[in-house]
Amino acid sequence: MGIIEAEHLDKYYPPPRKGTFGFIDLIKDLRKPRETLPALVDVNFEVKEGEIFGLLGPNGAGKTTFCKIMNALVIPTSGHIYIDDYESVKDHEKITRKMVTIFGGEREMWGLFSWRVTIERNLKYIAELWKVPPHLIKKRIDYAMEILDLEEKRREWYQKLSAGMKQKVHLALAFIVQPKIIVLDEPTIRLDVPSKRRVHDAIKKELCRNLGSTILLTTHDMSEAEKMCDRVAILNTKIEFIDRPENIKELSKEYEILELKLKYLNSKTKKDLEPFTIRTEETYKNGIYKLKIFFEDKEKNLPEILGVLKSSKIEDIKIRTPSLEDAFIYMINRGKKDV
Numbered sequence: 001m002g003i004i005e006a007e008h009l010d011k012y013y014p015p016p017r018k019g020t021f022g023f024i025d026l027i028k029d030l031r032k033p034r035e036t037l038p039a040l041v042d043v044n045f046e047v048k049e050g051e052i053f054g055l056l057g058p059n060g061a062g063k064t065t066f067c068k069i070m071n072a073l074v075i076p077t078s079g080h081i082y083i084d085d086y087e088s089v090k091d092h093e094k095i096t097r098k099m100v101t102i103f104g105g106e107r108e109m110w111g112l113f114s115w116r117v118t119i120e121r122n123l124k125y126i127a128e129l130w131k132v133p134p135h136l137i138k139k140r141i142d143y144a145m146e147i148l149d150l151e152e153k154r155r156e157w158y159q160k161l162s163a164g165m166k167q168k169v170h171l172a173l174a175f176i177v178q179p180k181i182i183v184l185d186e187p188t189i190r191l192d193v194p195s196k197r198r199v200h201d202a203i204k205k206e207l208c209r210n211l212g213s214t215i216l217l218t219t220h221d222m223s224e225a226e227k228m229c230d231r232v233a234i235l236n237t238k239i240e241f242i243d244r245p246e247n248i249k250e251l252s253k254e255y256e257i258l259e260l261k262l263k264y265l266n267s268k269t270k271k272d273l274e275p276f277t278i279r280t281e282e283t284y285k286n287g288i289y290k291l292k293i294f295f296e297d298k299e300k301n302l303p304e305i306l307g308v309l310k311s312s313k314i315e316d317i318k319i320r321t322p323s324l325e326d327a328f329i330y331m332i333n334r335g336k337k338d339v
Contacts, residue, residue: 001085002046003181003214004053004070009043009079011065012036039065041238043079047216052208054229054245055218056328061236063218064103067185070216071101083181097130100179102170104186115159119150119169122158123176130177137176144175147202149195163190171199178211185218196224204228222325234328249327257320258293258305263313265289272308276301288315 015037040062047053057063068074070081072092081088083095113122120141127137145151148168153161161169167190174182184203188196204227207213219225225232226245234240234248241248255278265282273280273293281292289312295301302319 003049003084004047004216005082006043006045006066007080007082009040009066009069009081010038010077011040011062011069011074012038012077038237040069040076043235043239045233045239045242047214049214050208050212051230052204052215052217052228054225054232055216055235056220056222056225056232057218057235059220063235064185066235067101067103067183067216067218070099070183098179099181099183100130100174100177101183102173102185102187104167104170104184104189113158113166113169116157118155119158119161119172120145120154122169123172126173127176132176140176140178141172144172147175147206148172149198164192164195167191168195168199171202174207174213175202179213181216182207182213183216186220187217188219188221188224200224200228222323222328226324245324249322249324255294255296255322256298257322257326258295258302259318259320260291260293260309260314261316262289262291262309263287263315265291265312269308269312273305276304276308 013036043062043066055063055066065074066081069076070083070088072089075089084098086094088095112126114125117125123141123144124137127140132140145154148171150165150168150172153165158166158169167187171184171187174184187203188199191199203215203217208215217225217228226249229245231242232245232248233242270280270282276295278294278296280294283290293305295305298319306314
């Protein structure tokens, strides 16, 4: 049994209403209710204790809705999420001491931080709010400051921080409270590359491996999921697949990817490519076409593809195996075809 379990979880939202105060659609709904909009459909999975579990999906896939149901901020239409054997909505008060959730898209964490107060005092207040033992508060604040490289900002007012620095302060909650379960919804969305790398190490090495927390991570960054997660679930309203990142990559290795830069590309050439490709992606910038070709059977199809493109003046070419991001897109597109 997992420490987090979703069982037949559904969430449907009513369609938005038009007109003044929505009265027009309200009257229509009384006559004939409109079809609801699915956010989550029969979602089932479990997260094992001590693992970093990634929830991947495009915008609108239901990732944040799932996190909000975990925190009783949204009530499911049907089904349940169990957290350490407690039901997320009914038993939420029992869960609050065991779990911390950090929403990357929530700029100010719902007013939890005081603007004209230093980082250090804000974090001390949070430690007291979560009932961290008094003799451990300073030690944990120092620990968070060091791990997240916040020491120089210790006495800085919260309102003076950049969006990325605020994001790191939000992440400090997890290091100070040190809960059993941590939910991170897009935790690096506002960070630059060096800060992102530091946070990745902090989450994986400190929170998960050193402190033993179980982490549910949602992200759009496929390289982040590949680097961080023990297992990932691809969510697109419903669960498309669950496995280790390297195993999901294997699913898309039935094809290879050819990336080219071309001087010319016309409709006839694109038509002539169709018999030898699965699909193509094309962009045009500064007089150069960038063409990405997905194809099978390299020995058979690659010479044919290059023959078709001979008149397009190839300026750069490389061939590679699919990344986790390619596998993710493959799974999402496959799910759409199955609907």
